[in-house]
Amino acid sequence: METLEQIRDRLLARFPGAEVTLVTNPGAAAQHSLSLGLAHAAAMALFLRDDAELKLDYCSNVTGVDWPEKEIIESTKVSVPDPAGGPAKIVEQKTKRIQPGSLEVVYHLYSMAKKHGPVIIRLRTANRTDRANVPSLTPVWRSCEFQEREVFDLFGVKFDGHPDLRRILMWDEFTAHPMRKDYVEPDDYEWEPTPHGTVLDKAKAHYPPSALVAAAPAAPAHGAPTHAAPAPKEAPKP
Amino acid sequence: MTGLLIIALVTLVPAAVAMALRNVIHSALLLILSWAGIAAFYFWAGAEFLAFSQVLVYVGAISMVVLFAVLLTRHTRTDGGVAPDTLGRALAGLLIGGAVLGVLFGAVLSTPLPIGSKPAAAVTVHGLGVELMERHTIALLVVGVLLTVALLGAVVLAASDSRSGPEDAR
């Protein structure tokens, strides 16, 4: 199989103006990947599928990754000339930078015809809120149909051109996206004696006291656990 | 005599109710009861074989076909509401039917009917068979042909254009 660099170069040659970045994987697996620009993604995916060399006819795995917005503290070493005229001092300068969050969809492609792979491609949304769109690759690989629905359901990535973009695992009325890193789980636990005070406290906070009394058939074995409950988190996003 | 009255009750009431009901399935089921009453009449009259044939054909076969037809034509617009001309039709039907009933009753009651000296002896199956094969062979053959043609015709009619499965073939 061609290396990812070769594939990237061919893609760039075939689609001038397209963005294709090689994302290296520092881990032991060394499964590097190609990050495709959204504008040409569908066409490039089609090319990958139909190209005689590659024949990546089998999309095995589609998944989302949430990269929330995070603060990056970069320290750069700057040599500051000593005003006193001595040798220049090396001073660490810390700059805070906010890396914008995004959602990423990762496709693992293989070839059944040529029995090679994987070629990993990644599509990255512009942000995590209003522009969380990527083009759907379901028209290229049918196997993306359910998996993209799942990514939509759990991450909230909207797939443009998906034929049937509905929730798949969560129920239709559910509004949040549980696989996002900032998802806050609901605290409406079923009230029952548990050694975990945190759960109990959350449940107590959620329900009015009267409901708890009605729902509690028996007291826990050893009284209220003395576990310190963490500060109550905010309610789940609507 | 009481037997006949009971049979008349079992036959007429379900038939009348069936013709008045809106639910076609109920009508069909009531008519089955009515047909069973007629079979009872045959039995009462000493035509055993006929009674069983009546049950077998009407209760066993025709009612099934009727119910099947009702189920196949489940969603019809008749379910929606009463058609505007229903009342008129019903009235006309009742009027004509009533008139015919009156005429028939009058005719029956006013005619002195000759009654045989003794009721006919019940026929045995064997006797019927002999009759059928000897005196009424032509009729038997004609009926056989008729049934075959009807079966084929029903198959052709009911089998739809595209998916003529065996389940349609009755």
Added chain:
Amino acid sequence: MNAMPGIFAAATGADSLLERWPILFRDTVAGFFPAPLQWLVGSLISILAIVAIFGGVFAALTLLERKMLGRVQNRPGPNRTGPFGLLQPIADGIKMLTKEDIVPRSADHLLHFLAPVALLAFSILTFAVIPFGRNLVPLELDAAVLYFFAAGAATELAIFMAGWASRNKFSLLAAMRALAQLISYELPLLLSFVPIIMLAGTLSMTGIIDQQAGWNFGFIPKWYIFTPWGFAAFAIFLVAALAESNRSPFDLPEAESELIAGHLTEYSGFKYALFFMAEYFGMIALSGMAITLFLGGWRAPLPFLEFIPSYLWFGAKLLGLLLLFIWIRGTFPRLRMDQLTRLAWKFLVPLALFNLGTAAFWSLTSGWSGPLQLARWGVAIALVVVPFVLLGRGLSRGVAPRTYRFA
């Protein structure tokens, strides 16, 4: 109004006491009543006897079926209630009786209630003409065979009522299936025994059994199953009877893997038990019919075994057929609806018609003897086997074992 025919014909003096005691018992008990009531009391005793005996057979059969299915599947079967699980039917009965009777709110309440009752009533009615032993015919009718199938035809109607009244989509599908199945299998069922009637020349059960009296070569009974056409007719009858009594592999109306329980989905408690009972009664009645038509009725299979009372022979044959039904149920997968109807129309009906011809040939050549007898058998067997093979080939077109390749 002509009186109902005698419930039991009078016992002949030639039979042993063991053979005659049921009738003697009835006559003795009826003798205590004034003469105008005697026939009524006699009939009531017969009815009670039938309901009690076959109720017991039903109870035993539920256990037997579960035991035997267990053995087929390498399990011991129910064995917790009583010794060897013998009290299991009673436990089941108590459970069924104490269960809540649930009727869906939108169901057609009257029909929903009537369906199991009607089903049970009709299946008990079919017992009226079956000869359970020598002279043990509850109702001696001239057209008994016709009566039997007239009463039997109404059972599927009850299934339709159950399915339709439940207002459940699965039940409705089951109702449709029950109707289609009835329409398809009534014909082969009736056609299968037409040769018997043709050769026996009577529609009376006793008459048919009488025709099967005697032995060939002194030990092969002259039952109809021991003729080529009789065997074919028996096979067709068996298949059609399986379908008529909704037994596996034709249990499509209640196909549990597709329609949950079909027409039984919305039934519980006692009504469900009634359905169950009626289904088994139907199976017993059809087996009794098969015994009468093909297996010589209550006759002993070998001359020297005739001292055993006839009703025991009937019981033994019944048990054998029921075990065969259970065995079949434990082995086969279920057919699909269209295959079921295709089997009836494209296979069983033509086969039964051919068989009619074979029987006619058999009847015409009844005078052949010696080497001609051999030719008669040969031709008759060919007349049975060749259509079977040809029609079978047509039926199983496109269905064959496959070979596989390896990468």
Added chain:
Amino acid sequence: MSNSGLEFPAPVGGSHVAAVHDPFHGDLLEVSMGPHHPSTHGVFRMMVTLDGETIVKLKPVFGYLHRNHEKLGENTSYLASMPYTDRLDYLNSMTNNWAYALAVEKLAGQPVPERAEYLRVILAELTRLLNHVCLAGFLLQDTGASGTPLMYAFREREKILDLFESLSGSRMMCNYQRFGGCRVDASPEWLAGAKHITDNFGRFLDEYEELITGNEILMARTQGVGALSPELAISAGITGPMLRATGVDYDLRKVDAYGVYSRFNFRVPLGDHGDTYDRYMIRVLEMRESITILQQALRDLPAGPIMDPKAKIRGFRPKAGEAYGRIEGPKGEIGFYLISDGSPNPYRYRVRPPSFVNLTVLEDMCLGQTIADAVIILGSVDIVLGEVDR
């Protein structure tokens, strides 16, 4: 696919759009098969639209068993996810364990001793027997065979489960594989037991096939039912026996040759029709191949440690990076995709469940078939809802 109103850009071989549009909508019967239905293999639901008994539309609905397995995986350590993988496809915990261990080993660059690799092959092939024999039983149960084939299948399955129990301590939730090896070594008695079962399994298969494979009713019920074209199968990412029944030669044991599979001599059976009968038969034939693999593996099992000495149980923190590891599970390709940020918990933990992806074509296979066929088609897809819903 008419919900969104978008026209479906037909992929290769996609008959998906052909969802029949019937102008006479009054005639159709919409039936909700499941979640409480005897033949949906768990809490699975099919919204079926019927014309008579013919299916004109079928929408699978799932998620009733959804417990956000992937989120759990992100909130627990690498090791603590291992028992959770048992519960994905609860029939095949051994292969799930292996797939997960393989992915983590790829992520951390963790070698595995040879004996452990052999043990993994033995257990995976036993699992394959287990799964396929169960499927054969369930499929026959779906066709209405009163439980007899199912009971025969379960009798054999019990024997394998007993093996698993005596090795790992649990029949179904084995939790056996570890990153860098296996948890418990197999004793000689255990290996003898495994050999005994392997040797006898062929006899059982003969009897089973005699019971049912030549059965005309089964053939009539399954041949030509739910046929799947190879093009659509490839496009839809179908894997496992279901793919090979369409005639596509793609078996990860050969393609990836993970573990020590390259050392074994076995064949990959392929079907020509892609229908339910082929899917059933491919599994039966695969069982026979599994027996030969097992015999070779049990014969060649080397001595040695079963755990890499450098492997860590506590405090396992792989370097930052990502890895996708996949193996040929009995139901198809089961893969785990992991992203590590160097912490004890994975940053992203993703399961690629074969049952879930294989369900993609359920509607395509069922359209135009009857409701009775839908049941056996679903049965032949071989799903486990623990894995579909995760």
Added chain:
Amino acid sequence: MILTPLHLCLLLSSALFCIGLIGALSRSSSILVLLGVELMLNAANLNFIAFWRYGPNPAAGTGVLFVLFSIAVAAAEAAVGLALVIAIYRHQRSIRLQDARRLKG
């Protein structure tokens, strides 16, 4: 005058006939119309049996045979009639007689 059993039978059959007639005339569902016709046919059969049984010269089984043929014809009629209903339903999506105005499919 006295009501002989024959009179009673004839009254029964004429009542049944009229019920069938009213049904056939007033109902709009073609299946029910067909059923009404069946009832009328049955009423006629009743007459055959009544006259066979009570009539002056009961030739052996003639009435019975007549009814037998009539039942056969009725079966054929029902089969063809219902097949027609289904055929009409296929075209018109209705079994109401008023809707079946076009004979051409």
Added chain:
Amino acid sequence: MLGSGLLQGLKVTAKNIAGSFHDPERLVTVEYPEQKTKLPENYRNFPFLVSENATDPMGTLRCVACQICEKECPPQCIYIEKSKDKKPDAAGKMQVYPAVFDIDTSVCMSCQICVEVCPFEAIKMDQVFEIATTDRFNALLLDRNQLAKPNSYYHQIHPTEAAEVDGRLLAERKAAEEKAKAAAAAAAAKAAAAAAAPKPVATPTATAGAPGAVAATVSVAKPATPPAAAPVSATPPAAAPAASPAQNAPASDGKAAP
């Protein structure tokens, strides 16, 4: 010919009917409450706490409330509170013990992770399975008293494994004693002034990474006092041993974590 497959099937089932009466290979079920299958030695169901002494199970628990299992437990069904005081353990060393040790068996999935991560061989898998109860909540929440079972019971249910564990523990204890002795001797030799024997400080038990041992790849030194800020959730388990040597008594020469 049509029907041959069906007849073959009937033949197989007939064979099975007959076989089920005489062939134990076929009829494989057992009559459960009366008969029971023999549990394999490796069978595991629900954890229990090992105590050294059968007569006083509470006093001789091996558990030192290090809370590693609580952290590693996938379904989070273990709840531990450390004691404020210390008790001597089997080796006579003063140890913290669990004041509260609860396992919610309605949540526990018998995965054995707690056993694997325990550095003290203190929690092992039980073999109970007849645990049906009418009280869904309290009866399934097992406390310290219900969980404690003597080592002899462990030997009874897992003989091979228990013998191996005991041998390992004995070897470790011996090694630790010898080392302590050597250290003490060295200390005595070095600081000749100190005539008194070293006071019985808590010698850290170190589970040596015996080859083949499953659970012992990280040696954990038990701190004499609980760390001031016990890592609650964020710190991985490996962090605890890494941090603990610093707080150990000077006599400690426990192996550093690898």
